[in-house]
Amino acid sequence: MQQLRETQRLCSYQYCGKPFxxxxxxxxxxDQCRNRARRDQLKDERWNAPVFYSKVSEILQRNxxxxxxxxTEKGDSTVVTDFLLRNNGFNFEFITRILSTFKGxxxxxxxxxxxxxxxxxxxxxxxxxxxxx
Numbered sequence: 001m002q003q004l005r006e007t008q009r010l011c012s013y014q015y016c017g018k019p020f021x022x023x024x025x026x027x028x029x030x031d032q033c034r035n036r037a038r039r040d041q042l043k044d045e046r047w048n049a050p051v052f053y054s055k056v057s058e059i060l061q062r063n064x065x066x067x068x069x070x071x072t073e074k075g076d077s078t079v080v081t082d083f084l085l086r087n088n089g090f091n092f093e094f095i096t097r098i099l100s101t102f103k104g105x106x107x108x109x110x111x112x113x114x115x116x117x118x119x120x121x122x123x124x125x126x127x128x129x130x131x132x133x
């Protein structure tokens with residue numbers, strides 16, 4: 001008969017850590033700890049998405065800040081170049097709303113928006129109604 005080697009291991013569940021005996025490939029002291037560890041793992045996997053959401057939120061906030069600074073610096077009917085916006089770190093792909101008018105398509109980042117004009121010019125506008133929403 002093989003002689004069983006008795007080694008004490010600690011439960012792998014991060015909040016338990018109790019010593020236990022058993023098979024060499026056993027990782028948890030009980031089914032409860034094994035199930036809790038699995039639920040925690042699933043919770044972590046589900047919550048990896050907010051990393052993406054927070055990155056999108058950062059980009060939108062940066063876009064808003066750039067538009068707000070240029071609008072307050074130059075006043076109403078602010079016309080800038082798309083190069084100036086890109087140079088400041090503006091990302092044209094992230095918007096919160098699109099408004100189609102007879103003048104063209106306005107893209108908004110919260111309450112500040114822009115209309116692309118010819119020759120790479122950008123008209124920055126503020127929509128006071130967006131604040132009320």
